[in-house]
Amino acid sequence: MPRTRSALASAAARLLAALVLPIVAAGPSIAAAGEPPQVGLGNLAGLFLQRDGSLIQYSSHAREAGQIDAWEIGPGKTVTLVDHHGAGIVRRWWMTMIQYEEIELLFRRLIIRCYWDGESDPSVEAPLSDFFGLGFGEWHDYASLPVSATSGGFNCGWPMPFHKSARITVENRTHAAVNALYFNVGIETMNDVPAGSLYFHAQFRRIAPTRRGEPVTVLETVGSGQYVGTVLSARTLRGTGLRFLEGNEEVYVDGEQKPSVMGTGTEDYFGSGIYGLTGTFDSPNHGITVLDTERNRFSGYRWHIDDPIPFKKSLKVLLQHGQYQNESVADYATLAVWYQTHPHPRFPPLPAELGSIEPSAAFQIPGMIEAESPEARASASGGTLQTMDMAEYDGSWSGDAQLSWRDAEVGDRLTLTIVAPETKEYSLEGYFTRSADYGDVRVLLAGRELAVIRGYATAGVPTGAIRLGRVHLKKGENFLFLELAGKDARATGYLVGIDGFRLGP
Structure with a gap:
């Protein structure tokens, strides 16, 4: 509807108040007429008042x-x-x-x-x-x-x-x-x-x-x-x-x-x-x-x-x-x-280092085949796979990360590729994660069960090296399978975390 001149004037007054009042609120109020100006008016609203200093x-x-x-x-x-x-x-x-x-x-x-x-x-x-x-x-x-x-x-x-x-x-x-x-x-x-x-x-x-x-x-x-x-x-x-x-x-x-x-x-x-x-x-x-x-x-x-x-x-x-x-x-x-008010507590000493502090290098396990790396070529028959940053958690994961397998169902399989430098027998170690919402997995190679990894723990922790025994690998690509097998009765989920695998002599 059309606005009257008085309505526009009222709106302008409200806008002016909105602009001025927040500034005035930062210092003491303006002195009333006939009173000396108050100290602290550092804004436009107080510039017309006489100052004594x-x-x-x-x-x-x-x-x-x-x-x-x-x-x-x-x-x-x-x-x-x-x-x-x-x-x-x-x-x-x-x-x-x-x-x-x-x-x-x-x-x-x-x-x-x-x-x-x-x-x-x-x-x-x-x-x-x-x-x-x-x-x-x-x-x-x-x-x-x-x-x-x-x-x-x-x-x-x-x-x-x-x-x-x-x-x-x-x-x-x-x-x-x-x-x-x-x-x-x-x-x-x-x-x-x-x-x-x-x-x-x-x-x-x-x-x-x-x-x-x-x-x-x-x-x-x-x-x-x-x-x-x-x-x-x-x-x-x-x-x-x-x-x-x-x-x-x-x-x-x-x-x-x-x-x-x-x-x-x-x-x-x-x-x-x-x-x-x-x-x-x-x-x-x-x-x-x-x-x-x-x-x-x-x-x-x-x-x-x-x-x-x-x-x-x-x-x-x-x-x-x-x-x-x-x-x-x-x-x-x-x-x-x-x-x-004063006195105030003494300040803590300034830090000795005031310049740039560079990030620390990621923790690495020598010879680790990182499960989250492109070389591992991870794929799953069900659920989703993603790389999870583990740097903020207590414990050490190689590369400060793990492969996280989520939303899978019992019987689903995850496939990882292990490239052997030559055809022979190797020792195989696996590195996993345990936590309150993690499930159990069977580790299989060439149709043979190597181990069952229990995933439950009260808090997220790396397992460290788990010996999976001696395995015969051919030169080039070999396929390792992880099958979701169930969970501990105390576990609240079926998540799986894999840090990686390592071949030894």
């Missing part, structure tokens, strides 16, 4: 004629960007650098630290890249509401209040000098920040490899405050794929036994879906900056600006890795961002 900028500008507007940081050295005395709020922080000598993962090996009100332990300690939302020490252009990396410049707009002093440093942990570090740090000065203002914190952690059965700790702190963001860069170290993304976020507030925040998957937490179905993206509060399916890497950011997580006594933030029991073996590097 001033803005000063610490920067790398040249102090003398003929110098460049940049600083050098020698290897192993630390420089102080800001040493401010008095109350204020860090409003803007910009950095870039020109590096004439190539330094591997330079952005990961420059360490940012912030100290508020004379504290001896920093409230911010993180590699430069992770602090500005970038994983793996790599540059990727992106823009979010509080931080961004755009056309060579790092930008941060997190408000960072302090009552007495602020000190910001950068440490160079590389082997060579940083030739030209440019920076601007803007501070809004004032007589004092409001009572109850919380201090800004950012903490970097890394665990590689992750521990089976244990989630990754992103943050564990005591005090009162609110959690406002996570940066994650993760990579599979054993096996293939991005199965670590199956893990959920868990947030425990004030010592609770069950998490008040429990998610549905890591990529869901970072605002995407189905392992980042359509690729990388950026948005104001969440994004994916790295989605590398060839090297099994993921990096993303998630800001809790519209949904900060408050706590009064303590906070613990965890990320699961894997679908079931934190089974994925991966490299997890995280940045936690939050505001809280």
Whole structure:
């Protein structure tokens, strides 16, 4: 139906409110008419209100004629960007650098630290890249509401209040000098920040490899405050794929036994879906900056600006890795961002290794005829065959994989090809998997039963070598048959897992 002018005006007002209110909600409300403006209005809604303080900028500008507007940081050295005395709020922080000598993962090996009100332990300690939302020490252009990396410049707009002093440093942990570090740090000065203002914190952690059965700790702190963001860069170290993304976020507030925040998957937490179905993206509060399916890497950011997580006594933030029991073996590097009261607990030490950690090679049994390999030419009279990645499971499977036979019925047969180098008698070993939903198989060669393999176990485990006896093989192709024979009464299914076979003298 036609819309009236008043209806259009009302709709426009609602749209304006929808656009403005979320921004205003991130800081204190606008002061009523006749009242002094409140501290913290870092958005368009507060620009028309008079401020009593001033803005000063610490920067790398040249102090003398003929110098460049940049600083050098020698290897192993630390420089102080800001040493401010008095109350204020860090409003803007910009950095870039020109590096004439190539330094591997330079952005990961420059360490940012912030100290508020004379504290001896920093409230911010993180590699430069992770602090500005970038994983793996790599540059990727992106823009979010509080931080961004755009056309060579790092930008941060997190408000960072302090009552007495602020000190910001950068440490160079590389082997060579940083030739030209440019920076601007803007501070809004004032007589004092409001009572109850919380201090800004950012903490970097890394665990590689992750521990089976244990989630990754992103943050564990005591005090009162609110959690406002996570940066994650993760990579599979054993096996293939991005199965670590199956893990959920868990947030425990004030010592609770069950998490008040429990998610549905890591990529869901970072605002995407189905392992980042359509690729990388950026948005104001969440994004994916790295989605590398060839090297099994993921990096993303998630800001809790519209949904900060408050706590009064303590906070613990965890990320699961894997679908079931934190089974994925991966490299997890995280940045936690939050505001809280002082004093804060001392941060754990930064990891010794900040650079790239390469995946481990797959476990191999010498001489193994891998059941899942094309050379084995597996086929089945019933059910389906697929290669199953076993790298995330306890135990060792050759090639970190097995051939999985599913949906078969008793009497169905699976055929495997064994190529003998010459006609003679060999010893034959088989390697299988046992689990709670696995069935039993008869192993047959040339019409002779070699063994019956019992598939049941309370948990998934490799059998190791099972001696199948001595067999006569002709040179070239020989056919080995596995016949589904039934199952243990305790087994819940008829699955079969075959790692492979090995010939011996």
